[in-house]
Structures are given as structure tokens and as C-alpha cells.
Amino acid sequence: VTIDPRSYEPTYVQLAGLIRAAIERGNLAPGALLPSEASLVQEHGVSRETARRAIALLRNEGRIVTRPGRGSYVRGVTDTDVVYVSREVQVATRMPSAHERQQLELPEGTPVLVVSRPGHEEQVLPGDRTIIEFQD
Amino acid sequence: VTIDPRSYEPTYVQLAGLIRAAIERGNLAPGALLPSEASLVQEHGVSRETARRAIALLRNEGRIVTRPGRGSYVRGVTDTDVVYVSREVQVATRMPSAHERQQLELPEGTPVLVVSRPGHEEQVLPGDRTIIEFQD
DNA sequence: GTACATTTGTGCGTATGTATG
DNA sequence: TCATACATACGCACAAATGTA
Numbered sequence: 001v002t003i004d005p006r007s008y009e010p011t012y013v014q015l016a017g018l019i020r021a022a023i024e025r026g027n028l029a030p031g032a033l034l035p036s037e038a039s040l041v042q043e044h045g046v047s048r049e050t051a052r053r054a055i056a057l058l059r060n061e062g063r064i065v066t067r068p069g070r071g072s073y074v075r076g077v078t079d080t081d082v083v084y085v086s087r088e089v090q091v092a093t094r095m096p097s098a099h100e101r102q103q104l105e106l107p108e109g110t111p112v113l114v115v116s117r118p119g120h121e122e123q124v125l126p127g128d129r130t131i132i133e134f135q136d
Numbered sequence: 137v138t139i140d141p142r143s144y145e146p147t148y149v150q151l152a153g154l155i156r157a158a159i160e161r162g163n164l165a166p167g168a169l170l171p172s173e174a175s176l177v178q179e180h181g182v183s184r185e186t187a188r189r190a191i192a193l194l195r196n197e198g199r200i201v202t203r204p205g206r207g208s209y210v211r212g213v214t215d216t217d218v219v220y221v222s223r224e225v226q227v228a229t230r231m232p233s234a235h236e237r238q239q240l241e242l243p244e245g246t247p248v249l250v251v252s253r254p255g256h257e258e259q260v261l262p263g264d265r266t267i268i269e270f271q272d
Numbered sequence: 273g274t275a276c277a278t279t280t281g282t283g284c285g286t287a288t289g290t291a292t293g
Numbered sequence: 294t295c296a297t298a299c300a301t302a303c304g305c306a307c308a309a310a311t312g313t314a
């Protein structure tokens with residue numbers, strides 16, 4: 001209802017905003033199933049393309065995961081492992097390659113942490129369930 | 137030529153692969169302009185939709201930036217600031233909100249580093265130009 | 273300033289394939 | 294088998310951004 005096709009803001013951004021707000025309000029709790037594409041099309045009077053773009057936006061923000069044939073779910077806070085690293089390390093972040101995504105079982109919109117230590121191989125850690133602390 | 141529409145791999149993923157390979161070969165150097173959507177459509181015999189998806193894939197990997205009205209450019213290695221943190225901190229990563237993206241001037245496909253210290257406010261750092269090191 | 277060409281952005285429609293239960 | 298839901302891919306049209314003549 002709050003979608004205005006003549007706004008300066010693209011329709012799919014507005015739609016994503018509505019869903020994002022519902023998530024942040026807790027109206028869509030972690031694990032909850034989002035309305036299907038067809039529902040969004042019906043209820044907001046937009047094309048499927050527009051609905052899919054809104055969903056893709058949230059997916060790339062790491063807020064939801066989409067399972068083909070099922071739907072999109074609100075991502076919960078995953079249990080995080082704390083990784084202790086020594087003082088000589090450098091920590092950076094980036095998006096994973098497709099291969100790393102598969103390897104680490106990362107959903108779209110999830111970065112990785114890269115821990116480098118001189119003379120050692122880089123360590124690539126899943127960004128959605130890793131916290132780094134320093135330790136001697 | 138190396139694109140097979142009947143492959144198990146979606147056309148847009150194959151096309152993205154070709155471009156990614158060109159980047160990694162150095163055939164498309166940092167700063168270089170990618171072929172326009174129209175060129176990709178012409179030369180590979182795909183729809184614009186497919187070409188755009190391939191480009192979006194690379195953008196979400198953080199490999200290219202797209203400037204409306206101009207085209208897509210290969211991202212170079214940005215100069216990185218080294219941020220020194222004390223031993224009590226925790227370091228995590230995630231995708232930025234739209235607001236943070238604007239604030240930090242982050243291209244799409246760029247995560248942020250989040251540095252937390254008990255009793256202090258979280259520090260959100262641009263993931264494309266920050267490396268964290270430990271210091272007393 | 274204006275007009276134009278180029279390029280990307282948005283939005284719609286359609287069809288078919290794949291995944292799930 | 295069947296219904297539902299998402300994925301891929303094509304087509305079209307118009308808008309907005311950019312740079313240039």
C-alpha cells in the first residue's frame with residue numbers, strides 16, 4: 001500500500017524496504033518464510049521481475065536466504081565460532097569466490113574473513129559465523 | 137564461442153566466467169572498461185537480461201564497478217589503510233546497510249569490517265581498503 | 273544551452289525449466 | 294502425479310545518466 005510507482009525511489013527498492021522493515025520490526029522473525037513471489041505480485045500489484053529484484057536485494061544484504069522450490073527465509077543470527085589469532089596476523093575481508101562459497105556453505109551476501117600471517121597460508125573464514133579475537 | 141546454452145551451467149554464469157577469466161588473465165586490466173551490455177548481447181548471442189546478470193554477478197563479487205551511463209570498470213586493488221587495534225577487540229564482517237554503503241562510499245559487493253571493544257562503540261570499516269593488525 | 277548518441281536502470285510480459293513436498 | 298515456488302531466458306519499452314558535438 002505504501003508503494004508509489006511514481007516515487008523517485010524505484011519500486012523494487014520500496015518493496016525491499018517494506019520487507020526489511022517487517023524483518024526489523026520482528027514481524028518477520030528469523031526463520032520465518034517470506035511471502036512468495038506470486039503473493040508479492042498480487043498484493044502489491046507489481047511484476048514478478050520487480051518482486052524478484054526486491055528479494056535479490058535483501059539476499060545480497062545477507063538478510064535472507066532463498067531455497068528454490070521453497071521460498072525465502074529470514075536469516076537468524078548464526079552461532080558464531082570465536083577464532084583466536086596471534087598478534088602477528090593481518091585481518092581483511094572480501095566476497096568469496098563461487099568455489100569458496102560452496103566450500104564454506106555460505107549463502108549469497110556473505111563475506112569472508114581473511115587471516116594472513118607471514119610465512120603461512122591464508123586462512124579464509126566464513127563471515128557469517130566467525131568472530132576474531134587476538135591472543136598471544 | 138565458449139558459451140553453450142544447453143550446458144548444466146546457466147548462460148549468465150558462463151558469460152561471467154568468460155569475463156572473469158579475461159580479468160584474471162590481465163586481458164582486462166584494472167580500470168579497463170568492460171564491453172557494453174549491447175556488445176555482449178551482440179557478440180555472444182544472448183539477451184540483455186542474461187548479459188546484465190553476468191555483470192551483476194561480477195559486481196556482487198566486488199570485481200567490477202558499474203557507472204550508469206558509462207559502463208562497467210574492472211576494480212583495481214585499492215590502497216589499503218592499516219588499522220591497528222588493541223588486543224581486547226573482536227573483529228567480524230558483514231554486508232553494509234544502504235546507509236553505510238553511502239557513508240563509506242562503498243561499491244556494491246563490498247563488505248565491512250566491524251571492530252568491537254567492550255564499552256566502546258562499534259567501529260565499521262570499509263572492507264575494500266582496510267587491513268587490521270594487532271598492536272598493544 | 274541544446275541536441276544527440278551511448279549506456280545503464282527500471283518495469284512489464286511471456287515461456288520453459290528445476291526443485292520441493 | 295500434482296501443485297507450488299523459484300530459476301533462467303527471451304522479448305519490449307521507456308527513463309535516467311553521461312559525455313560530446
